[in-house]
Amino acid sequence: MRFDKFGKALKDNAPSWMRRNSAIAAIYDSVFRTPKKQTRPRGQYLSLVRHAFNQYDWINEGAPLSDLFNGDLSTEIVRLSPGYIKFSLFQMQFEAARFERELVLNIGDHEVNADLLASVAFSLGISANRGSDITVVSTRPIRAQRTPFDAHASEEAWLRSLQFVAGLRSRRSTLILVGDQTCAANRNRWNSIIRNLLKVSNKFDGNVLIIENSVSNNLTNANYTEILGRTNVALLPGEIISPILSERLEKSSSAASYHTKIWTRLPTALPQMLLRDLNRKGARSFQTETEHNLDLAGEYSQAFVGGSLPGPISLAQSDASVEVINGVQRYIVNAFDARGRLDGASGLETLPSISSSSAFLQWGASESKRRKRLRRNSKNSAAPLFFVEDGFIRSVEIGLKGSPGLSFLIDDLAPYYEAREWSRIELTLASEWAISAEQRAEARASIENIRRRRISKYNHAPDYAPVWQADPRRKILLVDQRNGDQSVSSGLASASTFREMVSDATGMENSLVILKRHPDATIGNMGSYFSAGNLGPLLSHPSVTFHDDEINPYSLFDAVDEVWCVTSGMGFEALIAGKRVKVYGAPFYAGWGLTEDRLKLDWRRRTIRSLEEIFYCAYLARSVYFNERNGSKCGLDELVAQVASDRDHYLSKAHI
Structure with missing residues (x-):
């Protein structure tokens, strides 16, 4: 007899007074009841319908999103697999840019996944409007001359964009496995290759991105579950409908293609991947970026700092971390103008409830179980992962006393203090980015304000x-x-x-x-x-x-x-x-010519930076400030004035 059936028999044959006791009945249920397994769809691929793109009706006329996808957009499958939606819209952006158009998503009032679609659109830089009868994809004349989808974007920038779409943390050491339509006819071989690749990928600090160019489900449950549980492996399923994307994948030195008889690129691509991890100590080098921030992660991080988020943010702290949530992180939701906070480090079964997150925020760089789950859930939700730290002007009292932070610094690549990997601040300073006259004046004025107010x-x-x-x-x-x-x-x-x-x-x-x-x-x-x-x-x-x-x-x-x-x-x-x-x-401020350095930071010494340039990247471009008095986001100078006033009041009370 099964254990749960045995428990039911005991409960059914118990004395009447025991059966009527709700507390005892609850104990029986908790001990003997078999937990209901959470459904995890196995490759329920939401693939774009090819004929919809051959005709390109949506370029000039609005097309219902449901007509472009195979699958019911209102099901839980979407909330478990938002990356499929993101990958498809990403390709539509490529095509819109090819026709010199800008993609627009009009989200229906009654759309079950409205918050999810709004967050995905925001992360991709797609204009999203709410209030339509149904969710419609349309375009309008392009406003920006350069976009992350520019055909001339550098290989590094393009790879960062693709990893961003997949929900992966950006790594220069990346292997992309592209499977074509023949995967459906060779499922055993395809799954054997993926299974072996998953084993090997445990041995290096890089990413594996599997793109299955197919409309059918070709992965075994074991492989799919393994991919779900990993932080450095992601799956982008569905037909590749963008010629630009296909061309970039064919030219990429990081991509390996699967064919029926031979897997042509893997023997050379994998060893290169193992040797090309430029993120680790001792292997740092720099290849000049021809375009600064010409990738989705860089574009989104700027929007994340300056705009209102359409969905909630997810952090590693559980709901039980009341002291942290109400203490040092008290203002983080309001500072980012988000629609609440969620526990982003919970189990896979919670993906439907956290998939609408506009971003996942990791505080600190050290490893922990909850931070690993946070990164895993971020990947499976295809939501961006940001590293967040206290800003450089934090508060009056120190954080260890529970004083809430009034500023937050974010970075989409690595914590700002991480010298073993590229952070966005470091990459910006090492690139060909040039500060504008307005930005320099703003930085100089803020520096003087901070210096004067001490x-x-x-x-x-x-x-x-x-x-x-x-x-x-x-x-x-x-x-x-x-x-x-x-x-x-x-x-x-x-x-x-x-x-x-x-x-x-x-x-x-x-x-x-x-x-x-x-x-x-x-x-x-x-x-x-x-x-x-x-x-x-x-x-x-x-x-x-x-x-x-x-x-x-x-x-x-x-x-x-x-x-x-x-x-x-x-x-x-x-x-x-x-x-x-x-x-x-x-x-972050060493190696740019302003300091005497004991360490030789060759990858920074290529570029001499001024105090205003470093200040702008750290204090202005990547930092968010919060006005505790009116409860809203504010500028740096406003926070400086607030902190100076609060400090004087604090010191006067301490003196008394």
């Missing part, structure tokens, strides 16, 4: 002259960081780097070395790199003095001749204050 990341500390300022020796400020800070290892540094920095400073003749421990250590009870365990005898060196009392960083800058740091953002604040800065790690 605003830092945290603003709880008073402004005063330190007692050691009168010392006649040359004064060097060494900046600490919280022990284990992710930005240290991501910035190509370690605890030994801090020892080297202190050792070099104490070796300078006639110098006073001021060690400033991080606020998280002095008032947050966290670890410090400037500890006895790490520095040993250097702590008692006669030229060393500690400044552990809380003080406005600008008071320190006023009192010293130069500032040394590893990867701390305080080094960039010192640049804003006009100080000479020496850097021992690889923070």
Whole structure:
């Protein structure tokens, strides 16, 4: 007898008083009832109908979306497989651009998947309107001269766009497997190849993108389930209807094609993929981008910062993380003008409820089970994944005290402090991007505003002259960081780097070395790199003095001749204050000609950047600011004024 049937028999034959007791009945149900399995459609491919594109009626006349797809758009299958819709609309954009038209999606009022369609359209840069009777695809004259679908886009930019459509985190090491119509007649061979490829792909840090150019379902349950569970493997099914896409795939050095008798490209493509991972430490190089941000991920990240999101955002925190949600992340939904927040790191069975997310936000770069599930769900939802961190002007009090952040910095490629991979900020600065006169003026004005108001990341500390300022020796400020800070290892540094920095400073003749421990250590009870365990005898060196009392960083800058740091953002604040800065790690602002660098960052040294250019990319182009008083998104200067006012009020109360 099955276990659940045995439980039912026990329950049915229990005494009447026990059967009438709802609590006991619930216990029986929870223990003996077999959980209902969640349906996971196996390749329910929503493929574009070929004749609809041969005629191109939709170019000049609006066409119902349901007429262009094989499948019911109102079913749960769509919410489990939004990538299929995204891939099809992506190809329609290619075709619209070919006819010098701009794609428009008019979403019906009664569309079950209205939020999902709106989020997909927003991520692809498609204009979406609500209020139609049915969902209709149409076009209008193109407004922009250059688009991510330009035929002359670089290989790197084009690959990033394709990975973005598939929901994959951008990797330069990418293998694309393209299966043609013969896959349906050779399912066993096709699935055998995919099964072996999935095994091999566990051994490298790259992406596998499987494009099945077919209208039928050719994957086994095992392969499909494996793809669902992976963060670096994605499936784009359905007929390829865009000649531009077909041509780019044929020319791509990252693509391998499947044919009935021979798989021509895999023997050379796979080894190249294994050797071409340019993201890892020791393998960094730079190939000049002919067009800056000419890819979908870059375009969407700009829209994500500046616009209102049509759907919710998903984060790794569960609903039970009340302290975090109501504390440090209290304003994140309003700051991005999103329609709520969701638990994006839950099980696969929750995909229907989170597939309408406009984006998934990962806080931090370290690995965890919930972050891995967040990336997996982002991929399966075909929704963009962004790395989000506290902005460079965060709040008055430190985050460890639960103070909510008032600014957020996002990056679609990697956390801004990650020097082992390309971040969008770094890629922008390393590209041929040129700051406009208006952007430079805006950055210069904001820099001056911050300098004049003496605003830092945290603003709880008073402004005063330190007692050691009168010392006649040359004064060097060494900046600490919280022990284990992710930005240290991501910035190509370690605890030994801090020892080297202190050792070099104490070796300078006639110098006073001021060690400033991080606020998280002095008032947050966290670890410090400037500890006895790490520095040993250097702590008692006669030229060393500690400044552990809380003080406005600008008071320190006023009192010293130069500032040394590893990867701390305080080094960039010192640049804003006009100080000479020496850097021992690889923070986002090092290697561009503004700092003295202990590390040789060749991939950055190709381009010299000004303070205004770095400031614009970090503080203006990729940051979102929130006005706590009126509860809405605001500009940088507005936040600076708010923080300055709140700081003065906070310090006056502390003084009383």
